[in-house]
Amino acid sequence: MPASSTAYLQLEGLSKRFGQFLAVNNVSLCVERGEIFCLLGASGSGKTTLLRLLAGFETPSAGRLLLDGEDLAGVPPYRRPLNMMFQSYALFPHLNAERNIAFGLEQERLSKRQIAQRVDEILEVVKMAPYRARKPHQLSGGQRQRVALARALVKRPKLLLLDEPLGALDRKLREHTQFELLNIQQQLGVTFIVVTHDQEEAMTLATRIGVMDRGEIVQIGTPREIYEFPATRFVADFIGSVNLFDARLSTASVSVAPAAVDAARGTCLHSPELPAPLLVDQSIEAAADAALWVALRPEKIALSRQPPAQQHNWARGTVREVAYLGDLSVFLVRLESGRELRASLTNSSRECAEQFARDTPVYLSWDSTSAIVGSS
Amino acid sequence: MRLPARSGSLAQIRRRLARAASGRAVVVGIPLLWLLLFFLVPFLIVLKISFSTALLAMPPYAPLLEWVGHHIAALRVHLSNYQLLWSDPLYLDSLLYSVRVAAGSTLCCLLLGYPMALAIARAAPARRPLLLMLVILPFWTSFLLRVYAWIGLLKDDGVINNVLRSLHLIHQPIVMINTTFAIYVGIVYSYLPFMVLPLYANLEKHDGALLEAAADLGAHPWRAFWRVTMPLSLPGVMAGFLLVFIPAVGEYVIPSLLGPANQLMIGRVLSTEFFENRDWPVASAVAIVLLLLLLAPIVIFQRYHNRELEAER
Numbered sequence: 001m002p003a004s005s006t007a008y009l010q011l012e013g014l015s016k017r018f019g020q021f022l023a024v025n026n027v028s029l030c031v032e033r034g035e036i037f038c039l040l041g042a043s044g045s046g047k048t049t050l051l052r053l054l055a056g057f058e059t060p061s062a063g064r065l066l067l068d069g070e071d072l073a074g075v076p077p078y079r080r081p082l083n084m085m086f087q088s089y090a091l092f093p094h095l096n097a098e099r100n101i102a103f104g105l106e107q108e109r110l111s112k113r114q115i116a117q118r119v120d121e122i123l124e125v126v127k128m129a130p131y132r133a134r135k136p137h138q139l140s141g142g143q144r145q146r147v148a149l150a151r152a153l154v155k156r157p158k159l160l161l162l163d164e165p166l167g168a169l170d171r172k173l174r175e176h177t178q179f180e181l182l183n184i185q186q187q188l189g190v191t192f193i194v195v196t197h198d199q200e201e202a203m204t205l206a207t208r209i210g211v212m213d214r215g216e217i218v219q220i221g222t223p224r225e226i227y228e229f230p231a232t233r234f235v236a237d238f239i240g241s242v243n244l245f246d247a248r249l250s251t252a253s254v255s256v257a258p259a260a261v262d263a264a265r266g267t268c269l270h271s272p273e274l275p276a277p278l279l280v281d282q283s284i285e286a287a288a289d290a291a292l293w294v295a296l297r298p299e300k301i302a303l304s305r306q307p308p309a310q311q312h313n314w315a316r317g318t319v320r321e322v323a324y325l326g327d328l329s330v331f332l333v334r335l336e337s338g339r340e341l342r343a344s345l346t347n348s349s350r351e352c353a354e355q356f357a358r359d360t361p362v363y364l365s366w367d368s369t370s371a372i373v374g375s376s
Numbered sequence: 377m378r379l380p381a382r383s384g385s386l387a388q389i390r391r392r393l394a395r396a397a398s399g400r401a402v403v404v405g406i407p408l409l410w411l412l413l414f415f416l417v418p419f420l421i422v423l424k425i426s427f428s429t430a431l432l433a434m435p436p437y438a439p440l441l442e443w444v445g446h447h448i449a450a451l452r453v454h455l456s457n458y459q460l461l462w463s464d465p466l467y468l469d470s471l472l473y474s475v476r477v478a479a480g481s482t483l484c485c486l487l488l489g490y491p492m493a494l495a496i497a498r499a500a501p502a503r504r505p506l507l508l509m510l511v512i513l514p515f516w517t518s519f520l521l522r523v524y525a526w527i528g529l530l531k532d533d534g535v536i537n538n539v540l541r542s543l544h545l546i547h548q549p550i551v552m553i554n555t556t557f558a559i560y561v562g563i564v565y566s567y568l569p570f571m572v573l574p575l576y577a578n579l580e581k582h583d584g585a586l587l588e589a590a591a592d593l594g595a596h597p598w599r600a601f602w603r604v605t606m607p608l609s610l611p612g613v614m615a616g617f618l619l620v621f622i623p624a625v626g627e628y629v630i631p632s633l634l635g636p637a638n639q640l641m642i643g644r645v646l647s648t649e650f651f652e653n654r655d656w657p658v659a660s661a662v663a664i665v666l667l668l669l670l671l672a673p674i675v676i677f678q679r680y681h682n683r684e685l686e687a688e689r
Contacts, residue, residue, distance in 0.1 A: 057588055077591040090589035094607045104593030
């Protein structure tokens with residue numbers, strides 16, 4: 001066994017095949033103790049299968065799974081030192097909150113007194129002590145979620161798996177619960193693996209995110225890395241709102257902007273959809289005629305009525321739609337090439353969106369540090 | 377401007393409610409009428425006869441109300457039939473025997489039927505209809521014929537004894553026909569589907585995630601069954617128990633064809649009183665007592681079921 005395997009949770013080349021369908025494809029991953037690792041992906045991306053492999057409800061077709069140095073191969077779910085919070089919560093309908101939470105402890109050889117004490121403790125943590133005698137059907141969605149969380153946490157698992165933990169809650173409750181979940185996690189120091197399709201949930205909860213697509217993890221990074229530096233076109237498109245351009249390396253790169261960009265690091269590109277050259281403050285190794293993509297987030301585009309001073313990174317168009325969202329306004333701008341771009345503006349003053357009403361001709365511009373270029 | 381419109385819609389709502397109420401009255405009323413005509417009225421007649429005495433007449437019992445003079449009616453209520461039931465050990469014996477046999481065979485049905493229902497509920501969804509059909513298949517042959525068939529299987533020179541003898545496993549036939557054992561076999565065989573179907577209906581609804589949750593929390597599959605599946609299936613067990621136990625107590629055909637001649641079940645006592653002794657009052661008293669005894673488990677089940685329904689809401 002290689003001595004380098006010091007990570008708390010380690011997946012090595014894990015795969016799961018259902019008939020012809022490869023649900024999880026060669027996933028390797030290390031998670032450190034105390035982390036909140038989010039598996040983010042659309043439905044069918046294999047994230048739930050990966051979670052079920054961890055829980056032991058599915059057996060891997062290939063690969064290894066190590067938790068705290070212990071190989072989990074062949075360990076049945078009821079002997080794994082980890083617990084899961086189910087998407088549907090899966091509370092036992094015939095037991096009240098307290099008995100639901102005690103269920104897991106009753107399977108260990110603990111005295112009645114110890115069980116009662118630990119149930120009391122966890123009920124305090126999730127603030128459910130007043131509702132301990134209620135049956136699941138007498139609890140609200142948020143309360144059920146807390147009971148489910150308490151039932152999993154009371155076992156003091158080495159790893160807590162959460163399947164769409166906030167999926168069944170309404171928006172207001174979600175925000176509140178998100179922060180509470182973080183609080184509890186820090187309080188108890190349990191390592192979390194969260195599966196979600198909701199990027200907002202992943203962004204706020206995770207220390208690191210693994211973006212999944214068609215059974216593979218396509219990028220692992222902190223929320224900021226995933227958002228600001230998407231590794232692939234899929235990630236750029238999947239996370240947040242983005243304008244994506246097809247682009248090629250420009251042959252006239254040096255002559256257009258000799259001073260604006262450090263030639264060693266920067267890349268000059270050309271896109272048929274944009275009137276001006278694209279300057280990206282990032283180097284890329286690609287063939288001269290390779291098909292590249294450039295991603296530009298809407299909030300990084302500046303709108304103005306006057307043409308910008310710079311020679312590069314700008315476009316001209318007319319406002320087609322304005323969506324006022326309260327904290328920000330989103331503009332759909334049609335360029336002369338016919339391409340529509342999304343740009344957003346923080347409503348820092350009450351009237352600032354007024355000057356870019358529908359059908360107003362506008363100029364769009366952005367920094368060379370704002371866009372991201374990639375080849376895959 | 378808005379008030380008349382609103383009151384108009386109110387009137388509309390009221391009319392719609394009235395129509396819905398009358399619709400509900402029809403839907404509830406038809407079965408209610410049915411039960412009144414074909415259950416309550418006959419029950420009252422039987423109750424009336426049970427307080428009468430037997431006569432060699434047509435009908436073969438004394439009327440309760442008799443005109444003894446001008447404008448004077450005499451009400452003659454006899455409790456002698458109920459007294460007889462209590463004092464003659466025949467009735468109590470056969471009643472206890474019936475309850476014992478019914479309870480025993482219901483338990484056998486449960487022990488056989490639960491694994492069957494569980495297996496069907498956990499089979500692949502595409503295979504369930506076939507398995508269910510196999511459970512219901514015996515109903516396509518007459519009940520009477522199927523019980524007769526058991527005579528051919530169980531009798532001294534029947535199929536089972538002949539096979540065992542030809543294999544030289546036995547030399548003397550095993551006496552099975554006309555024993556309590558044969559009644560057990562007949563009841564379990566005939567009523568098994570009534571145990572399997574309500575159990576299946578219950579087990580099929582169970583959320584698979586609950587068992588996964590139990591496993592996740594450290595429960596071995598056996599413990600998960602006892603702590604989760606079993607308690608959640610109790611309404612199904614109750615329904616199956618009543619569907620088998622109640623008809624089994626009053627069962628007439630199976631004990632008549634397969635059972636012992638010296639030990640009668642209450643259903644046979646009842647029919648003997650009616651048709652052979654022509655003692656309608658005693659037979660009616662037996663029927664009434666049986667009904668009252670069987671009412672108890674039904675009431676208990678109803679209570680339980682109501683609580684269950686409330687819990688689901």
